Each structure stands twice: as structure tokens, then as C-alpha cells.
Amino acid sequence: MSRDRQRLLDYLVHILEAIARIERYVDDLDEVGFLTDELTQDAVIRNLEIIGEASNNIDKYYPEFSAQHDHVPFASAYEMRNALAHGYFRVDLEVVWKTLEKDLPELGLSVDKLIRQLMDENSGL
Template sequence: MRPEGGNEAHLWDMRDAAVRLLRIMSGVSHERYATDEVYRLAAERLLQNIGEAARRLPTEFRGEHPKIAWQSIIGQRNILVHEYGEVDAELVWRTLSHDVDDLVRRLDPLISVDPEAK
């Protein structure tokens, strides 16, 4: 169950969006991602959610957890939100392919995760 406030709520929001993203993109090939606007838009939206939740965490908290690429996460969110014509679909694909699963693993120890929520 999602906490009501504070850092854990933001971490939970990040994890929830990342898990949803992994579920949606499971089995989707690079070619399908590149040619299917629905997958691209879903991925971009969930990455925005991850970045927004990360942005809301205090700088001090982020500094205490340097194994998470906070600046990259927030930076990608800013590009997705503010620079519509500049979205690099290949960068988003690399993030999906290499970073999202790792993010979930790094977030899990920071929050109270229900084993059924995976």
C-alpha cells in the first residue's frame, strides 16, 4: 500500500511507474517500440512520472543515495516535459532496456514493498 506522504510516497510513486513500465514493455521489441506510437507515448509518460517523483525528493535525501542516477532521471523528465521536439526515442529505448529494472532493484530497499506488488 502506498504511503500517504513524505519521501517514501515519492519513492513508491517512482517504483510504481517503473514496474508498470516494465510490465507494459515486456516482450516489446526495439522495432515495435520504434514503430508503435502507443508504446512510445506510454514509456515517455511513465518516465515523466518517475522523474517528477524523483524531483520532489529533497536534495539531501538524493545525496544520501548516490547509487540512483537522480540527475539523469530528473533531466530526462525535464526533456520529456519541456522539449517535445527534442525527445530522443533511442535514448528512451536505452533507458527502458538498461535502466528501469535496475532502478526498481535500487528503490526496493528504500521502501516497504509488499511482495505481491512486484
């Protein structure tokens, strides 16, 4: 695998690892539990920022790849990262929870599929 392709794969793996961490953090929580647990909120927000930053790097350094896979919301993930990173005390935790419930599982499936495709291409399958 070329160095350039490996870096793309690294960004995708960073996204998937951050999703897995978030899922572990909220595994035994419902919305009320999340909204009252500041430690988990901070951990989740940090990992959403990682997802957004890696997504931005994909958009920025691999625009053709991003365009070919426009069903994956890389730009939206970066927009959320900016809102979280610069929102400080204005973060809407209910929106964060809805993102975890609705968007994160779908993003994880999409990114996992992309990783598998890249690995298959590398192995010649």
C-alpha cells in the same frame, strides 16, 4: 512514521509504480516494436516524466536522503523528464529504449531497496 517520512516513501512508491507500468507496457516488445508503437511510446514517456518529477521532489525536499543515496540517479531522472517534457518532437526514442533496457531495471532495484529500508526503520526492525 512521520508525515514527512511518509511523503518520501510516497515519492519512492510513485517511482516504483511507474517503472512497473513501463515494464508491463514493453514486456512483449523489442526495440523495433517499441520504435513503431506510438501508443506505447506515449505511455512510456508519460511514466518516465512521473519518475523524473518524483525524483526531483526527493532531491528538492529530502536533500540529505538524496545525498546519502547518491548511487540512485534522482537528478538524472529529472533531467530526462525535462528533456522528454520539453523535447516535443525531438525525443530520441532510441535513447528512451536504451534507458528502459539499461537504466530502468537498476533504478527499480535501488528504489525497491530504499522502500524496504524505510519500512523496516518504521517497524523498528
